Amino acid sequence: MSEGRLTRRTLIAGAGTTALAAPLLAQKVIDLGLPGGPGLRPLDPQFPGKGEMIVQRIRPPLLEAPMAVFRDGVITPNDRHFVRWNWDMPTSVKASDHRVAVGGAVAKPVSLTLDEIAAAGEHVSIVAVNQCAGNGRGLSEPRVTGTQWGNGAMACAKWTGVRLRDVLATAGVAEGAKRVRFAGLDVPLTEGAPQFIKSLPLDIAMRDDVLVAWAMNDEPLPILHGFPLRIVVPGWFSTYWVKMLATIEVLTGEDDSYYVADSYRLPAQPVTPADKDFATVPVTTIPPRAFITSHADGDTVAKGKPLVLEGIAFGGNAPLARVDLVGKSWEVPCTLGPDEGRYAFRRWTVTLPNASGDLTGIGARAADTQGAVQPETLAWNPSGYARNVIERITLRAQ
Amino acid sequence: MRAAAALALLALALVACDSAPKVAFADASITLPDDPLDLPEGPGRDAVLENCTACHSPSTMLQQPKVSREKWESIVGKMRTLYKAPVDEAAVPAIVDYMVHVQEARPAS
Numbered sequence: 049m050s051e052g053r054l055t056r057r058t059l060i061a062g063a064g065t066t067a068l069a070a071p072l073l074a075q076k077v078i079d080l081g082l083p084g085g086p087g088l089r090p091l092d093p094q095f096p097g098k099g100e101m102i103v104q105r106i107r108p109p110l111l112e113a114p115m116a117v118f119r120d121g122v123i124t125p126n127d128r129h130f131v132r133w134n135w136d137m138p139t140s141v142k143a144s145d146h147r148v149a150v151g152g153a154v155a156k157p158v159s160l161t162l163d164e165i166a167a168a169g170e171h172v173s174i175v176a177v178n179q180c181a182g183n184g185r186g187l188s189e190p191r192v193t194g195t196q197w198g199n200g201a202m203a204c205a206k207w208t209g210v211r212l213r214d215v216l217a218t219a220g221v222a223e224g225a226k227r228v229r230f231a232g233l234d235v236p237l238t239e240g241a242p243q244f245i246k247s248l249p250l251d252i253a254m255r256d257d258v259l260v261a262w263a264m265n266d267e268p269l270p271i272l273h274g275f276p277l278r279i280v281v282p283g284w285f286s287t288y289w290v291k292m293l294a295t296i297e298v299l300t301g302e303d304d305s306y307y308v309a310d311s312y313r314l315p316a317q318p319v320t321p322a323d324k325d326f327a328t329v330p331v332t333t334i335p336p337r338a339f340i341t342s343h344a345d346g347d348t349v350a351k352g353k354p355l356v357l358e359g360i361a362f363g364g365n366a367p368l369a370r371v372d373l374v375g376k377s378w379e380v381p382c383t384l385g386p387d388e389g390r391y392a393f394r395r396w397t398v399t400l401p402n403a404s405g406d407l408t409g410i411g412a413r414a415a416d417t418q419g420a421v422q423p424e425t426l427a428w429n430p431s432g433y434a435r436n437v438i439e440r441i442t443l444r445a446q
Numbered sequence: 447m448r449a450a451a452a453l454a455l456l457a458l459a460l461v462a463c464d465s466a467p468k469v470a471f472a473d474a475s476i477t478l479p480d481d482p483l484d485l486p487e488g489p490g491r492d493a494v495l496e497n498c499t500a501c502h503s504p505s506t507m508l509q510q511p512k513v514s515r516e517k518w519e520s521i522v523g524k525m526r527t528l529y530k531a532p533v534d535e536a537a538v539p540a541i542v543d544y545m546v547h548v549q550e551a552r553p554a555s
Contacts, residue, residue, distance in 0.1 A: 084511055084512065085511075086509060089509075093479035093480075095479060096477060104505065105503045105505050105506050106479060107478070107501075107503045139478060140476075141474050142473050143474070162471040163471070166468075166469040166471075186511075191512075193510050193513060195506075196509045196510065237500075238501070238530040241530040241531075262469060262471070263469075268474070271475065271476040275474040276471055
């Protein structure tokens, strides 16, 4: 990676840069440093209930967190949590009118009010990373089309709700059930287009920690995050965390709907950009990742002085085991911060005693307890899913 | 017998209390910001405004990495056949021309 490519700096128009494209001159922008560009993104308009976010798209909303959001703590504030909608969502939801239909292969289909959902079982809270399957897609080399995210389509929150299995029990899962499918209130504008519906294998749906959640960080889910209810599947990419939950459908066979059978899929085996017609598997679990958050690419550090680097990491579907700071031919173990739960962000820190060595292309490398380690090179795929290559930056000691 | 039943009821009530504290669900609404439909000048711009931006903001297209004309044809085709976008077939070449033009006119970064 070339020096300067990953620079993430908030630029104010007219502040001495010539890199700004004309249409963005009047706006506050951020440079995502996407290889080959375009990497500049506006930080406005502001959305209700959101702080400063990278506006990837206004309709349907796609908002990314600037990496500075991850400099402190492990919980991402709700107003900085990334936003991703495939289709337009309703802009108003009346709580007393909302129902969740539970049907398909069940003993007795039911239509549940929000109060009935809340009464379906024990209330459970879990801290878990929510990460878009396409997070970091814009950094793919070669580039691929799709939402051109930097690495800010991720967040960590405390989710509160009832277990999905307790909601399913109100209808009674029938014999032969294989998958559980979810639909929200977000529907296509056009007749005949595929609705954004997603399904989980039954064993995942019945897990102790898979929730129908109504709160994030002890606040009701904001509309942009799926009010009044969303599915939470710790360890799995957020494509399964269906928002504005309105329908739960138990399936007895495979799910042939578009967003499961045809989209959100990875090559079954490694591919190159020249490969066509290869077998695919669904994107499911989150692999381990780590990020340096104390410094950005291109930052200057004091030569000859101790250098403290900090960041965040997560194991994804498996607990985080370790984080190492890696350079070109060296690595140093990092100290992990408090464990806030196996699915949470975890902070790490490391001190280099003397910042004078080679700080070119340094990165944090996470490993999980199952032996998965972030790879040196990108597992390229045509949709840019599940990126977890080591993210490297270059610092200058002077 | 009656005492046992009463105890059982009490126990049930306690469990219910423990497991399901009241959650207050208030109505929610949001006013989304206007989309200024910022599209650089170029041949075919009107075709894009007429056929594409009813469903999504222009940024979706403008932020894409530079790709071939064939790729843009395939993307517009996917909008029509998969997502059922009411894109006039006659407008497709103009839309593709516009995207190719905008990407070529973009400063290299």
